Amino acid sequence: MKPPKFSYLRPNNLSEALEMLAEYGDEAKIMSGGQSLIPLLNMRLSTPAYIIDIGRVEELKGIRDEEDSIVIGGMTRHADVEKSPLVREKCPLLSEGIRWVGHNQIRTRGTIGGSIAHADPSAELPCMLTALRGEIVIVSNEEEIILSPEEFFLSYLLTSLEPNQLVKEIRFPKIKKGSGYAFEEVARRHGDFALVEVAAVIELNTDGTIAEAKIALGGANSVPFIPEGTEGFLIGKLPDDSILKEAAVLQIDELDPEGDIHGSKEYRRYLSGVLLERALYKAVERAREGVIA
Structure with a gap:
């Protein structure tokens, strides 16, 4: 099957992406890795007028050590998390569980933020984030907010994300000694x-x-x-x-x-x-x- 007709937008930075979301709102869908969105488009389960590809948005990529948490940008690939020595040392549950995500090809393209935003209750990342009592950082061109998994995940494939918001980063608490x-x-x-x-x-x-x-x-x-x-x-x-x-x-x-x-x-x-x-x-x-x- 082929996806429905849409206009393809490719912002160069986070500010441009948020401006596009603010302008097109309900008519737009964010594409990060595309591993969840493309099948939905091909099956006509989602028919947006605009696709906003955030692949060039460098502000949304990377893994960093921040006090009690490992902070991972929404555009960071599963494979980068899987191979990260920092994740393996400070949050080995995430390192262990992410190997169950799809196959190597999917982990190479799929993103952490995309999986969280897709909110499949059988997906590994929402489960691990919930167990760790992590946080999801949501951003729009108006504000930045932090949500718990219980506040973010509402039902099957449904989150509290508004049309003008995207997942900026996810905070996975480190596992304590003992x-x-x-x-x-x-x-x-x-x-x-x-x-x-x-x-x-x-x-x-x-x-x-x-x-x-x-x-x-x-x-x-x-x-x-x-x-x-x-x-x-x-x-x-x-x-x-x-x-x-x-x-x-x-x-x-x-x-x-x-x-x-x-x-x-x-x-x-x-x-x-x-x-x-x-x-x-x-x-x-x-x-x-x-x-x-």
Whole structure:
């Protein structure tokens, strides 16, 4: 299939891009890597009058170390994050999970901001960002605002982005010393969107009990799901087998995944519990081994 007719605009900097968004608004779509947008255009699921290609906007590219977070520009490619020594050292959950994003060709073209803005609940980046309690920096020609994942992701493929806004950068908190992390996923084939995925970060006290638990599940709801009851249950407990097994299924009945030909709602719920248990075990083991120096 071929995309509908549109006018192609290519700003040279962020200011030009924001001016175009302000002028064309609802009639325009931002193209960063194009890995999500082009299929939507070809299937006529999106029919914008204008495509604004921000590939030349250098202000939106790069990875930097900033206090407690790794800050990644919206136009930064997945492959650059995957290969980054800084990300691997300071936020290894992101380094581990991003390898599940598509195939090498997709990671070479796809962008961090594009994946976040597309907001597929089965995508890896929204899940990891939610587990880490990261932030999305949104910019227009009028203002710059910072949103939490809960404020940004509204429903399936729907975000709080206004027509005159774009994703400037994403802030991924660093993983603390004394913490372990894990990313678990099941997909029909490697590179497909996940049936279910789990991202977890566990921080241990010096006595071996859990000081902090941060968890998110993807593919199990219309947005990444934080099992707050499970996180609260784990705090202060010694993470033995019985505790981790109990924690993994504590909130399974609250999940409301969509069933399809790849897996029923019941199967995805069951899979969520299995992957959450695996993620908790791995995160606890890594915390005990002192993986984060």
